[in-house]
Amino acid sequence: MPPETPVYTSYHPRWYRQRVSTYWWLGRWSYLVFILRELSSLAVAWVVLLTLLLVRAVSAGTDSYAEFVQWLKTPVVLALNAVALSFLVFHTITWFNAAPRAMGLRLGGRRVPERLVAVAHYAGWAAASALMAWMVLG
Amino acid sequence: MAETIQLEVARYQPERDTAPRLERFAVPLRKEWVVLDALNYIKDRLDGSLSYRWSCRMGICGSCGMSVNGEPKLTCATFLVHYAPGPVRVEPLRYFPVVRDLVIEMSDFLRKLQKVKPWIIRREEQPLSSGEYLQTPEQLDAYKQYSMCINCMICYAACPVYGLDPLFPGPAALALAQRYNLDSRDQGAGERLRELSHADGIWGCTFVGECTKVCPKNVDPAGAIQQYKFTAAKEWLKSLLLPRGGG
Numbered sequence: 001m002p003p004e005t006p007v008y009t010s011y012h013p014r015w016y017r018q019r020v021s022t023y024w025w026l027g028r029w030s031y032l033v034f035i036l037r038e039l040s041s042l043a044v045a046w047v048v049l050l051t052l053l054l055v056r057a058v059s060a061g062t063d064s065y066a067e068f069v070q071w072l073k074t075p076v077v078l079a080l081n082a083v084a085l086s087f088l089v090f091h092t093i094t095w096f097n098a099a100p101r102a103m104g105l106r107l108g109g110r111r112v113p114e115r116l117v118a119v120a121h122y123a124g125w126a127a128a129s130a131l132m133a134w135m136v137l138g
Numbered sequence: 139m140a141e142t143i144q145l146e147v148a149r150y151q152p153e154r155d156t157a158p159r160l161e162r163f164a165v166p167l168r169k170e171w172v173v174l175d176a177l178n179y180i181k182d183r184l185d186g187s188l189s190y191r192w193s194c195r196m197g198i199c200g201s202c203g204m205s206v207n208g209e210p211k212l213t214c215a216t217f218l219v220h221y222a223p224g225p226v227r228v229e230p231l232r233y234f235p236v237v238r239d240l241v242i243e244m245s246d247f248l249r250k251l252q253k254v255k256p257w258i259i260r261r262e263e264q265p266l267s268s269g270e271y272l273q274t275p276e277q278l279d280a281y282k283q284y285s286m287c288i289n290c291m292i293c294y295a296a297c298p299v300y301g302l303d304p305l306f307p308g309p310a311a312l313a314l315a316q317r318y319n320l321d322s323r324d325q326g327a328g329e330r331l332r333e334l335s336h337a338d339g340i341w342g343c344t345f346v347g348e349c350t351k352v353c354p355k356n357v358d359p360a361g362a363i364q365q366y367k368f369t370a371a372k373e374w375l376k377s378l379l380l381p382r383g384g385g
Binding site: 014015016017018020024025028030031034038098101102103104106109110111 | 150152155157158208232233235236237243274276279280298301302344345346347348350351358360361364365368
């Protein structure tokens with residue numbers, strides 16, 4: 001009886017390849033955050049659509065605008081907008097945190113610190129929000 | 139502190155296994171020991187058939203990248219005590235074919251690395267008599283961070299895009315392309331851009347950002363790729379507005 005010896009083929013026998021699971025994004029928190037960030041673009045698209053519908057309603061006259069506002073007050077649209085708002089905030093924060101790295105801003109031959117770029121983004125956001133609040137509430 | 143720690147090491151012997159399996163080993167838990175020391179202990183004292191790559195033991199050669207408890211790490215810079223009381227699961231780098239035990243097949247990476255032309259390209263070389271190509275500290279600083287890459291492929295094991303799209307060049311190769319693009323001595327940016335500005339090049343990156351988080355040399359491949367995309371978009375716009383190159 002011959003001893004149990006390994007049988008080799010001439011060149012790299014059999015590589016083991018693991019298939020990437022369809023649910024790879026559930027395996028790690030940062031991957032899930034990434035997928036949610038990508039999904040948040042749907043919320044952005046929804047808000048763009050809503051704005052276009054608003055413009056159309058306003059241009060069609062007072063009745064049409066009142067009808068549009070009534071529609072906005074329905075529970076389904078309210079719930080949808082609440083979800084969209086949370087996704088938009090998430091989208092903004094994750095993007096502002098990523099932007100300094102993506103920009104790689106340099107001034108006078110030196111890299112601008114990432115924290116400074118992020119702070120500038122948040123400051124711009126706060127200023128724009130303050131302006132909107134002043135226009136709506138003021 | 140416990141005297142030993144359990145290591146669960148992935149074993150794959152192609153002549154007998156159809157898939158990797160985990161084998162447990164008890165190794166001494168010493169505060170100065172890294173995971174690579176534990177693997178060397180196993181190889182020397184417990185099972186000489188264990189296969190893995192390593193060389194310098196000091197974070198320079200980039201050979202000993204493995205998955206430690208699911209995270210891609212340089213095993214020479216990953217201390218055992220951080221995982222106490224254990225067990226510590228050591229597996230080959232994710233997304234690469236496994237040759238044996240912890241040894242991955244890296245030809246795909248090497249092919250892609252070559253494709254991005256990671257060397258200085260000159261349209262015309264200066265004559266030797268005019269001396270070296272000089273650089274200011276600012277010019278060096280523009281690419282230095284990206285030049286710290288040791289080709290350890292840890293960023294590939296963290297990049298789901300590389301796992302899903304076999305044509306994607308991957309974080310390290312693209313960061314190295316950008317390293318040469320930003321080098322004041324290089325004139326090959328256009329050549330590289332033609333090779334890389336498409337869906338299976340820089341635009342394949344979806345900015346997951348994990349490559350930067352796991353990089354043991356703080357190279358920031360994710361940042362390099364996004365900046366590369368910005369340059370590519372600028373060049374595309376320029377070619378649209380000035381189709382004849384604007385003189």
